[in-house]
Amino acid sequence: MKLKGYQWWLWLGVMLLVGMGLFLFTKYDAWLYSRPVAVVAKVDTTSRQRQRDQFKNTDYLVAQRLTVRLLNTKHRGRTLVVRNHYTVSQTMSLRYQRGNQVFLSQLAGKRGRLSAMVSGMKRDVVIVMLVWLVVTMLVLMMGSAGLRALASLVANTALFILAINFDLKWQGRGVLLLFSLLAGTFTVISLLLIMGPTRKMLAAFLATLAATTVAVSLSWLLITITRERGLYFESMMYVTQVQRPLFIAETILGSLGAVMDVSSDIVATLFEVKRLQPAATRHQLLGAGRQVGKQVMGPLANVLMLIFAAEMLTSSVLFLCNGNSWGYTFSMTMSLGITQSLVCGIGIILAIPLTSWLMAAMIGEGGWLNEHD
Missing domain, CATH: 1.20.1640 (Multidrug efflux transporter AcrB transmembrane fold)
Incomplete structure (x- = not known):
């Protein structure tokens, strides 16, 4: 069965609404995670160091100071500063930008101040939207x-x-x-x-x-x-x-x-x-x-x-x-x-x-x- 005429447009509208719903849900689903999730509110580059090995490969090690706002846990809404180091090639590390949602580890409070480390990027929005795109194309085209x-x-x-x-x-x-x-x-x-x-x-x-x-x-x-x-x-x-x-x-x-x-x-x-x-x-x-x-x-x-x-x-x-x-x-x-x-x-x-x-x-x-x- 292939979609024809108004059915195609109807299904297109339905899939677009579903896509918008999935996007909004996954963007604000931090409450589903037991791990601390935060959004990067501010990024400051504190240092940039040139590196060169014996094979003449050149890279740069960059230090970032990230101001993040917690999206879940009992500390939701609070801000803290975390450190991140990455290489420009990003082979074993990541560069974070404002608006990125990240996972935190070793979240702890001491004397009213919070400390943590960045453990990775929260990518469920990208994954869900790619799955939605594949399903939409399969339904509309086939x-x-x-x-x-x-x-x-x-x-x-x-x-x-x-x-x-x-x-x-x-x-x-x-x-x-x-x-x-x-x-x-x-x-x-x-x-x-x-x-x-x-x-x-x-x-x-x-x-x-x-x-x-x-x-x-x-x-x-x-x-x-x-x-x-x-x-x-x-x-x-x-x-x-x-x-x-x-x-x-x-x-x-x-x-x-x-x-x-x-x-x-x-x-x-x-x-x-x-x-x-x-x-x-x-x-x-x-x-x-x-x-x-x-x-x-x-x-x-x-x-x-x-x-x-x-x-x-x-x-x-x-x-x-x-x-x-x-x-x-x-x-x-x-x-x-x-x-x-x-x-x-x-x-x-x-x-x-x-x-x-x-x-x-x-x-x-x-x-x-x-x-x-």
Whole structure:
């Protein structure tokens, strides 16, 4: 269902009112927090010191004196002065400006005076408004299809958080089985909500699982044969569990999205071809599926590479600026990401013939799904 005419404008007005309400609520929701929240009323810069390291990187350390007004706790309305230090690059610190809402820590009163430290920015307004913008665009541009896509995103996010909690509770035992089951659940929920309980959904589900399983299995077989040369699992920083199973789990989830995308495109196209040309043979369906795959393979592979490049950009620049060679930087920041991108690429390539062949067998002459939609 798509919104038309006055319905579109009506929904636009409703979403704008909802957005205004959410903005005002989150801007004045400090009473919901148990942590002290304050608004920056005045900012004074007290010093600015130039810093330079042995690699000739130049930065500036700036000291701020912030006058803040408390928005919650029993001291609401009172003002106090806190100190903040930040670097101009803001790699590990933040610059605060007038009007920013911040969290405070170590709030204490002594002889009628309050003291505290700034512990971070309160960002719920930005987050809520971004979510509102995404929901608004989905509703206005895609109608009920957008709402189904949003529902699948919410459901998958909830399941992912639940899986993380199980993984932490089990301390990494069975992590590969857990996230493999999660990948299958993601596929079912996404395709059910987007396509509905149809033969298209069944075909896309089988094709996605088959291509993902083959791609990850083949890739891990090659990695095992080469004895993991070139892979540096120690670059998975802050991981307190066994790194290899977690890496495979990451690869499965990463490949799933790309494979599901190309498989769904081919499935939807071949069902439409069969609807318009009921006499289409298996050979013709196979050829049509391969043509669709060729069209989407290049852009999708580039999207995956650009996502990887954007994720690794900051850490790569940091490593290079600190005197590390390109080889060491690649090993520590890029090797695992590029490996996962290559596995996704293998999944995309495998998904094209697998999905095309599966669909040709299902809806071609003599196929068990060759009836009309």
